[in-house]
Amino acid sequence: MDRRNFLLASTAGAAALGVTGLSLAKGKAQTASGFDRTNDVTARSPRMTSGPTREFRLVAAPGEAEVGPGEVYRNWMYNGEYPGPEIRVKEGERLRIVVENKTPEGTTVHWHGVPVPNAVDGVPGLTQAPITPGESFTYEFEADPAGSYIYHSHFGLQIDRGLIGPLVIEEKTPHVTYDRDYVLVLDDYLAGDPQSLSSTSARRGMMGDGQEGGRRRWWGGGRQGGGMMGGMMDMERQMPSYQGLLIGGKLPTDPRVFETRSGERIRLRFINPSGASTLRAAIGGHRMTVTHCDGRPVEPVTVDSLILGAAERYDVIVEASNPGVWPIMIATTQNNVPPGRAVLRYTDAAASTLRDGMPEGFRGGRQLYYQDLQSLETLPQGKPDRVFDLMLRGGMMGSAWTINGQVYPDADPLIIHQGEHIRFRMRNRSMMVHPMHLHGHFFRLGNALKDTVLVQGHMGRAEFDFVADNPGRWFFHCHNIYHMEAGMAREVRYV
Ligand SMILES: [Cu+2]
Structure with missing residues (x-):
């Protein structure tokens, strides 16, 4: 028994770890040994000490990808892959990524969640000029801290053209042990070209005046389903009528297969670079022990389902203790888009047919809530130096989504100073959920610690705190790209 096993097998160790409800209850100390809080995850090496530089090249260009049998997705993608290639490096390495633009539009790449230097954050008009067609731009930054991230275009609606991909920075000393490590890229599938709300409204002769009141009458409870035509908007929900949901770029008709063997522990990194969709994820026959949220380590907590807003990520450990062929399912919480499905397959299972039925996580079971998340890192404490009250509004037939009544880019920057403790208090007076994301910082x-938070519709609230420790001009916005494009964004400016 090594040190980790000893720590977890002992009662005191298990209590200190806060994982007594985990696998120890099943008398499986060997599996519980995968969690180790003795690693000081906060003691990261300073950012200045860089390891070897890892070079990557991303070419954004028109391409084709088969998402299902006979179903070819034609849009823009990185290196001809959809989702883009997995970029995987080790904590402390240096990343140099050359992005070449072979699309007919400008583009940029944003490294969602990584607190990069401002100049390589990839926000057009704020941190850089768009990379024009035929040009390239080199992004260079430390791979720090470790975590599961997303890279994506931050130009217009290009996320829903397919310009997305996973970025994994592996820990030197993870607080979990596992035998396999898979990234599950979850995505809403839009076969046509994405269209902005304003252009859709304009085309339909329904220019909004920016107010919600009264609009509801027009639409009543009626559904404005866009049908199966690519690019159609679901006007009631103000998001595209997606054709389906993908895991790893595949529809359920040709699902991705993730293999395991009995007795293994699998790390699954669920990342949601969807254009607009909030997703529920669950696995048939298995529970999931959440170990990281938005890439940051948390006390392990075991659940049956996860809710992931656009741009959110969760890492989970699954114990392969139920041999068979099981569905990994995702479904939107917002509308009637058909569910997505991948497959968890035991290579040593006798049966080879997929188990039927909904995973427990879709029939009740325990869902992960933000309150379940307990960071293993040092959190900002005490009173804030500066508080911003931010009202999120918009929707219905209007084409604008606002923060305190202002439509980005015609909006005041939120001014902060280096070293301050900042609090954002958000209230949502619209009907729709908003995944709000702050660039350049993790917040409490x-x-x-997270970088994206779902603010629920119908007067939902959320507040977060962060320390102003990364100077620059940072974007703060709704990660539903249609809302972002229609104004739900602000600049956070250090002065
Ligand atoms: Cu939003």
């Missing part, structure tokens, strides 16, 4: 939400 409850007892967790």
Whole structure:
């Protein structure tokens, strides 16, 4: 028994770890040994000490990808892959990524979640000029801290053209042990070209005046389903009528297969670079022990389902203790888009047919809530130096989504100073959920560190705190790209 096993097998160790409800209850100390809080995850090496430089090249260009049998997705993608190629490096390495633009539009790449230097954050008009067609731009930054991230275009609606991909920075000393490590890129599938709300409204002769009141009458409870035509908008929900959901770029008709063997522990990194969709994820026959949220380590907590807003990520450990062929399912929480499905397959299972039925996580079971998340890192404490109250509004037939009544880019920057403790208090007076994302910083939400938070519709609230420790001009916005494009964004400016 090594040191980790010893720590976890002992009662005191298990209590200190806060994982007594985990696998120890099943008398499986060997599996519980995968969690180790003795690694000081906060003691990261300083950012200046860089390891070897890892070079990557991303070519954004028109391409084709088969998402299902006979179903070819034609849009723009990185290196001809959809989703883009997995970029995987080790904590402390240096990343140099040359992005070449072979699309007919400008583009940029944003490294969602990584607190990069401002100049390589990839926000057009704020941190850089768009990379024009035929040109390239080199992004260079430290791979720090470790985590599961997303890279994506930050130009217009290009996320829903397919310009997305996973970025994994592996820990030197993870607080979990596992035998396999898979990234599950979850995505809403839009076969046509994405269209902005304003252009759709304009085309339909329904220019909004920016107010919600009264609009509801027009639409009543009626559904404005866009049908199966690519690019159609679901006007009631103000998001595209997606054709389906993808895991790893595949529809359920040709699902991705993730293999395991009995007795293994699998790390699954769920990342959601969807254009607009909030997703529920669950696995048939298995529970999931959440170990990281938005890439940051948390006390392991075991659940049956996860809710992932656009741009959110969760890492989970799954214990392969139920041999068979099981569905990994995702479904939107917002509308009637058909569910997505991948497959978890035991290579040593006798049966080879997929188990039927909904995973427990879709029939009740325990869902992960933000309150379940307990960070393993140092969190900002105490009173804020500066508080911003931010009202999120818009929707219905209007074409604008606003923060305190202002439509980005015609909006005041939120001014902060280096070293300050900042609090954002958000209230949502619209009907729709908003995944709000702050660039360049992790923030404290409850007892967790995150970079994206879902603010629920119908007067939902959320507040987060962060320390102003990364100077620059940073974007703060709704990660539903249609809302972002229609104004739900602000600049956070250090002065
Ligand atoms: Cu939004």
